[in-house]
Amino acid sequence: MEQSKEPYIGPRAPHFLGYPEASATAQTVAAPLLAGASLSLVGVIIVDGGDFRWPGVTLLLVVMSAIALIATMQIGADARKYLYNRQTIEAWYAPEDLKRSSELLERRSAHFIQWQVRNRRAVVTFNTGTMLLIFSVATALVPPHDEQAAWRWAAAGLALAGALVEAWWIHHLFHEDPGGPPEKPKSLNGGDG
Amino acid sequence: MLYDVTLPGNGVDLHQCPSCVRPFRGHYTRNQVDDWERALEQGESLARAHLEQSGAFEVLHTATCPLRCLPPAVLALCPESELRAQYHKGRAVLGDC
Numbered sequence: 001m002e003q004s005k006e007p008y009i010g011p012r013a014p015h016f017l018g019y020p021e022a023s024a025t026a027q028t029v030a031a032p033l034l035a036g037a038s039l040s041l042v043g044v045i046i047v048d049g050g051d052f053r054w055p056g057v058t059l060l061l062v063v064m065s066a067i068a069l070i071a072t073m074q075i076g077a078d079a080r081k082y083l084y085n086r087q088t089i090e091a092w093y094a095p096e097d098l099k100r101s102s103e104l105l106e107r108r109s110a111h112f113i114q115w116q117v118r119n120r121r122a123v124v125t126f127n128t129g130t131m132l133l134i135f136s137v138a139t140a141l142v143p144p145h146d147e148q149a150a151w152r153w154a155a156a157g158l159a160l161a162g163a164l165v166e167a168w169w170i171h172h173l174f175h176e177d178p179g180g181p182p183e184k185p186k187s188l189n190g191g192d193g
Numbered sequence: 194m195l196y197d198v199t200l201p202g203n204g205v206d207l208h209q210c211p212s213c214v215r216p217f218r219g220h221y222t223r224n225q226v227d228d229w230e231r232a233l234e235q236g237e238s239l240a241r242a243h244l245e246q247s248g249a250f251e252v253l254h255t256a257t258c259p260l261r262c263l264p265p266a267v268l269a270l271c272p273e274s275e276l277r278a279q280y281h282k283g284r285a286v287l288g289d290c
Contacts, residue, residue, distance in 0.1 A: 007259030007280050008212050009273050015209045015216040110272035117270075120206070120220070178207050178216035 011086070011105075012112035015178055020083055020115075027076030027122055031129070035069035038062050038133055041140065053144040061136035068129030072122050079118035082111040127170045134163040208269040211276060213258035217265055219248065225266035229279075233286050240286050262290030 014020055041062045049055035089104050098104060138159035143152035209216045225247065232243035244250065247264035254261035260268060260280060267279050283290070 006277065009260075009276055010211055010214065012211060012272075013209070015207050015214075019207075106273055113270055113272060116208075174206060175218070178218065 012109045020119075023119060023123065024076070024080065026126055027072055031069045031072040031076070031126055034130060034133055035066050035073070038066035038069060038129075038136070041136065042066065045140070051144060052140055053142045054139055058136050058139045061132050061139060065129050065132035065136055068125045068132060072126040072129060075118065075125060076122035079115050079122055082115035082118065084108065084111070131163065131166060131170075134159060134166060138163060208265070210252065210254055210258060210260055210268055211273070212260045213255040215253050215255065215258070217252040217268075219265055219269070221266035221269045223270060225264065226270055229264045229267055230282075233282055237286055240283075244287075244290075262287055 016022075042059065045052060045055050045059050045062065049059075052058055086105070086108070089098065089108060093104065138156050141152055141156035141159055143149040143156075206218050206220050207216055208219070208221075229240075229243055229247070232239045244262065244264060247266065249262065249264045252261070252265055252268070260276070262283055263276075263279055267276065271279055
């Protein structure tokens with residue numbers, strides 16, 4: 001019987017190496033700002049509900065948006081604890097500890113997979129929250145009476161167009177071609193072979 | 194930084210083969226890994242059918258990648274030791290694929 005040799009299995013890493021940072025920025029900078037904007041809009045609708053055509057619908061959308069964006073921060077923070085690289089392990093453990101236990105690197109690989117699974121949930125809630133926020137802004141802009149109606153309809157239309165662009169962008173991000181094989185790394189001696 | 198903050202949306206579901214680092218897309222669950230194990234237990238023809246149906250041959254591995262005959266769910270969700278075990282189980286049933 002053929003003896004199968006051990007396959008090469010490299011360390012787990014994101015395909016786009018900047019993805020974790022981009023994702024963390026969306027979850028720790030954009031999500032709190034947008035959640036704050038949502039909650040401000042909630043306050044405005046509660047106080048001046050008469051100035052909106054559909055205050056109830058707008059309130060519902062904006063509250064759902066705030067919940068989704070706050071969930072993004074919480075789920076993202078929970079996911080983030082599973083993402084670290086070899087340098088982090090080396091900062092916590094002495095080289096002799098690492099030599100004694102390969103379990104740490106194995107655990108890192110399992111944790112990276114956990115991060116991917118949990119981060120996905122944060123990404124889905126972030127995308128949902130931003131979509132709901134744009135829809136709530138669009139409904140808030142619909143004029144309640146004839147005064148300045150044309151301008152407000154135009155603004156509401158623009159917000160809806162923004163929602164469409166956002167939906168397209170999200171779809172694009174979920175389906176974009178990751179590209180072909182990675183380029184061969186350059187040789188460290190200046191490319192002389 | 195500005196790019197990350199101003200552009201809405203945040204893509205996911207991009208993985209890469211742990212051996213040949215070729216990228217592939219898809220959302221996978223542990224149930225799919227369990228399905229693969231069940232297919233392997235039922236013999237070569239079912240395992241091959243499962244591989245075909247799981248999209249394993251749509252992942253653009255290098256020609257010599259040792260993990261090219263594993264379903265994408267296994268590549269995406271199994272940590273190193275489990276992946277090695279899956280490789281050996283797969284080879285025992287499918288040979289060199």
